[in-house]
Amino acid sequence: MMFISSGAAASHDEAANSEQIPDMLIPLDSGNGAEYAIVVEKETQQLFLYANDGTVKEVLRMNCSTGKVTGAKAVAGDLKTPEGIYFFIKEHKDKDLGPIYGTRAFPTDYPNLLDHIAGRTGSEIWLHGTNKPLKVRDSSGCVTLENSDIDTIAKYITLNRTPIIIVKKLSYGPFDVKLEAKTSVLNIFSEWKDALENGTYHDYLKFYDPEYLPDISWWSEWNKIRKTIHTAPEPFSVELENILIIKYNGTYVVLADQVINFSGREIQAGIRKFYLTEDHFRIIGEEYQGMSQARRDKQDNPFMMACRNLGTKEDKHEIANMLDDWLKAWSSKDIQEYGNHYASDFQSQGMNLKAWLRHKGRLNKKYKYIRVSKEKLVVKKSKQRRVVSFVQKYESNAFKAVGIKQLILKREDGQWKIYRETWKKI
Structure with a gap:
C-alpha cells in the first residue's frame, strides 16, 4: 500500500476530473485489504480519511481544529501545527487523559528526523478529542476532533503505520504521475x-x-x-515489505517492514523509514519507526540484532535435537552414546570427561531405572559458544529431583558438544 502527498496548492474542484486524484494517494492493491491515510487541510480546518484497496476513495470527512497561530510549527510554544508527514506512535484512552483531550488521543512522532535537521523544536503533537465545543484554529498545536469523530476514526489507525499528513492546502494531480513516482522509488530500493x-x-x-x-x-x-551466510546452502535475502510512499514538499518518506528470509524463516528486522530527495531519489535521512529514544541513544540497530540471532535461532533446533539424543542415552544408560555428546576437554565438579563417565557408569549400576527430561529450553550465543539452560526433571527408583541445568556447548568435529555442565536444585 502506498500513499504520496504534496503540499502544493490547488482547489478541491480539480478532484472532479477523473484523471485527477489527491497528490498524497497512489492506488494500489496490497492484497491485505484496504489501508488508510489521514489528511489534515489546515486552510479549511478539515480532516479526511482515505481508503486505498486498488482504488482510492474518501471514507470520511470531518471538522477539526489546528493551532491558534497560522503557519507551520517552528519552535516550542509557538501555538502552530506542524506541516509534514507523521505517524501515530501511541494511543491513550480517556481514563489516562486529562479532560481537555476528550475520549482518546494519538500522539504522533513529531518532531521527526527532517524536523530535527531543520532545527524545528517542540513535542507532543497529538490527534485527540476535546471537552468543549470545537472551534477553528483553537488548539495549542495539536489536531483536535469532536469526541464522536475521534472515536470513529480510531478504528482506522494502526500505530507506526497509519500516516497523518498535515498540509496547508490539498492538491490534486494525474494518476500516471503517481505511478511513475512509485516505480522510480521501488527501483531505487530494489x-x-x-x-x-x-x-x-x-x-x-x-x-x-x-x-x-x-x-x-x-x-x-x-x-x-554476510560472508558466513553466503557459504550456507540455505537461501538468504533481505526484503522491504509493505512499502508505503508519501511525498511532501519535495521529499519522499518511505516506510517499510524490513524482513530477513533465511532457511525458510522470516525474521522481522525493524520498520525502516527513509527520506529521499525528489530530484535525484537519494536518501537524505533514515531511522527506525517506533524505536524508543532510549534505544536510539544506545544506537541499537534492529537489523543487526536480527542478524546476530540468525545463527542462534538456527542452532536452537539443532541443539534441541542433540539434547534429546543425549537425554535418551542418559535415560537408557547407554554410557557410550551418552559420552559421545561431550567435548574432549569437558570438565565438571573437578572431573574430566573420563572421570565423569566413570562416575555416571557407577550411578547407572546403582539405579534400576533413570528418566531425565527437559522443559523451557533457552539458547544464548556467547561468541563461538552457546549457553543452554532448561528445567531438568530427574527420576530414578531411589529419588526425584527438579533443577536448572546449564550447559556450555562448543563446536567439535562439526557438532555441538557439552563443554561445561552445572545443575542447581529448585
Missing part, C-alpha cells in the same frame, strides 16, 4: 537491497546524498555475517 546483500560499502553509500553520512558503524560486522 538496487539498495542488492547492494546491502551483495555490494561493497561504497556500493551501498551510492544511494545516499553526499551531504548525508548514515551510521555505517555496523557494516564491518554485517560483512562478516
Whole structure:
C-alpha cells in the first residue's frame, strides 16, 4: 500500500476530473485489504480519511481544529501545527487523559528526523478529542476532533503505520504521475537491497546524498555475517515489505517492514523509514519507526540484532535435537552414546570427561531405572559458544529431583558438544 502527498496548492474542484486524484494517494492493491491515510487541510480546518484497496476513495470527512497561530510549527510554544508527514506512535484512552483531550488521543512522532535537521523544536503533537465545543484554529498545536469523530476514526489507525499528513492546502494531480513516482522509488530500493546483500560499502553509500553520512558503524560486522551466510546452502535475502510512499514538499518518506528470509524463516528486522530527495531519489535521512529514544541513544540497530540471532535461532533446533539424543542415552544408560555428546576437554565438579563417565557408569549400576527430561529450553550465543539452560526433571527408583541445568556447548568435529555442565536444585 502506498500513499504520496504534496503540499502544493490547488482547489478541491480539480478532484472532479477523473484523471485527477489527491497528490498524497497512489492506488494500489496490497492484497491485505484496504489501508488508510489521514489528511489534515489546515486552510479549511478539515480532516479526511482515505481508503486505498486498488482504488482510492474518501471514507470520511470531518471538522477539526489546528493551532491558534497560522503557519507551520517552528519552535516550542509557538501555538502552530506542524506541516509534514507523521505517524501515530501511541494511543491513550480517556481514563489516562486529562479532560481537555476528550475520549482518546494519538500522539504522533513529531518532531521527526527532517524536523530535527531543520532545527524545528517542540513535542507532543497529538490527534485527540476535546471537552468543549470545537472551534477553528483553537488548539495549542495539536489536531483536535469532536469526541464522536475521534472515536470513529480510531478504528482506522494502526500505530507506526497509519500516516497523518498535515498540509496547508490539498492538491490534486494525474494518476500516471503517481505511478511513475512509485516505480522510480521501488527501483531505487530494489538496487539498495542488492547492494546491502551483495555490494561493497561504497556500493551501498551510492544511494545516499553526499551531504548525508548514515551510521555505517555496523557494516564491518554485517560483512562478516554476510560472508558466513553466503557459504550456507540455505537461501538468504533481505526484503522491504509493505512499502508505503508519501511525498511532501519535495521529499519522499518511505516506510517499510524490513524482513530477513533465511532457511525458510522470516525474521522481522525493524520498520525502516527513509527520506529521499525528489530530484535525484537519494536518501537524505533514515531511522527506525517506533524505536524508543532510549534505544536510539544506545544506537541499537534492529537489523543487526536480527542478524546476530540468525545463527542462534538456527542452532536452537539443532541443539534441541542433540539434547534429546543425549537425554535418551542418559535415560537408557547407554554410557557410550551418552559420552559421545561431550567435548574432549569437558570438565565438571573437578572431573574430566573420563572421570565423569566413570562416575555416571557407577550411578547407572546403582539405579534400576533413570528418566531425565527437559522443559523451557533457552539458547544464548556467547561468541563461538552457546549457553543452554532448561528445567531438568530427574527420576530414578531411589529419588526425584527438579533443577536448572546449564550447559556450555562448543563446536567439535562439526557438532555441538557439552563443554561445561552445572545443575542447581529448585
